[in-house]
Amino acid sequence: MITYALLCDNQHRFDAWFRSAEAFDEQLARGIVSCPVCASIRVEKALMAPAVARSGSDKVTVSSGHPQQAEIRELLRAMRRKVVSEADYVGDRFAEEARKIHFREADARGIYGEATRDEVAGLIDDGVDFLPLPNLPDEHN
Known part of the structure; x- marks a missing residue:
């Protein structure tokens, strides 16, 4: 990867x-x-x-050291909160569910979950559109 x-x-x-x-x-x-x-x-x-x-x-x-680092960090946290509040959590079935949505075997909807490196590589190869979900600690980051 x-x-x-x-x-x-x-x-x-x-x-x-x-x-x-x-x-x-x-x-x-x-x-x-x-x-x-x-x-x-x-x-x-x-x-x-x-x-x-x-x-x-x-x-x-x-x-490190970007002048807008704190602002960017907060935007990433806000994005994560939005996804988590509006999407369905599918756990370790993420790759399977993302493929079903991509190939129109399931209704389009927002999902989030976990995937292994191999599953991520497979999704990329299949042309499935997804983004890593940032996970930032609230302090000292």
Whole structure:
């Protein structure tokens, strides 16, 4: 799995996960990489913070010192509260339910839950549109 910082032609910044660099290139060429703010498909890679190793080969991308960091953090918390209050919690059935909605086997509705790395990679490969749900501690973040 690879995470890219992306920038649309309207200057909206966002992150997205891809199975590989090749998967990003292929999805970009197919026009299925889009900005979650304005839906523009004119997207390019943005400058990224370096990945910091946690343990072994696991990595996490971190950021610090942005002048609007507190504001962005609160917006992420608000987004999480909105999703949790308006969407259905499906637990570890997230990948299964997201596919059913994507392939119109179930009614469209907002859902949230958990997925393994392999399930996330499979959803990306299938072109299922989803976003990671931020989970920020209330203090010291």
